[in-house]
Amino acid sequence: MPFIGFLIVILTIVGTILFASKRVRAKYPPVFRKIAAIAKLRRAIGLSVEDGTRIHVTLGSANLTDPANTSAFVGLSSLHRLGQLSSTSDQPPVCTSGNGGLTLLSKDVLRAVSVETNTRELYDPDHGQLTGITPFSYAVGAMDILHEPGISANVLIGNFGTEAGFFSTISESNTDFTLAASDSITAQSIFFATTRDVLIGEELYAIPAYLAYSPIHLASLQVQDLLRWLVGIALIAGAILKLLGIL
């Protein structure tokens, strides 16, 4: 079993590097379906720049040493891109989280964006905030920001539990746009029932590629699709072999 895992990791690394190369990209250009929620997010960013409001990104409360933190890393990548896209505004995004490590990383991302976009005077370290260290205290602490009139869109990306209900219901009633995505099944079902624009399953991992169009993100998405096909074929083959009594 460890050998198969090792093989999948190597396959992913090689595939990502290969698909990111110029020659392969030209030969096999990535074709992705339209995700309405992400298209609406791009529109919400444009509107926030126009009307001088902010976008709030919240990253959940996964620990950096947990396997569930990759969704928060997607949130950080998205925060980086959102910061770049809204750099023409004088209201950079704000970010909340329920974990100290994620808070420091979000401050770092916001600072990096301000350096890249030459907007250092707009950088405020308090724009990256820890709002609580337990899931509920995190949600209650973030309510202040969710209620702020200067926030026009909320982006909820990360690992959430049942506290996701607080974020989604308050955000839906206070702001024009809410994008909700999580790797947790509980949070996904809550988001689906309480918000309009939800990303289900692996759609969450497509956000950076759809926002940035960078070769490595697009390649990563292509590899993800390829692996999904392989897993599907393996599952069907396994079921057939089991039916035939070979497995």
Next chain:
Amino acid sequence: MKIINTVIAIISGVIVLLGYFIPSPLIQSLRQPLLDWAVILSGIAGLIAILNLVFGVHWKRLKENGASKGFSFVLFIAFLLTLVAGIFLGPSNTGFQKLVTAVQVPIESSLMAVLAITMAFSSLKMLQRQRNWMGFVFFLSVVIFLIINSGVLAFTTDIPVINDMLSGFHQVPVAGARGILLGIALGSLATGIRILIGSDRPYNG
């Protein structure tokens, strides 16, 4: 500086990843301290973020005399009391643990109750938000599973066909969840690899 950060992150990531697959004592001896450092750093990051929350955000609000000054005052006092009690009694002291639990559990239970009502109310409007076939299927599934799990169909346990059908129904969400989890696992893998090869850097230094 950025290159040094990236190189350190890649080397650490590769060592930890190899440790999962190769049970070599050399890799394990390198991997364990790295994991220990990660835990320590994560704890320190938590402490820094809490101090920033208390003194950076709430202390500032107290000085600015804003509308939510009262909440910030309560948070500040609660933080100081917990800190002092924690330092003098120690985090493993049963009295200290009882005190913290006696405050935290009722508050979080109340929040859970508020959340249940908020969500029930918000879910009633679900079909207004999700006006598509997915929304309809979700709504129908919720209704069906609420009926099945409420126990009103308990009398059907003696009817073989219906009983088999109901146990089949119970497998449907498990299959769906597995499908979603497989997609998430592949997405996590791709994200992890992007960070491992240094193309995604949430650390900028």
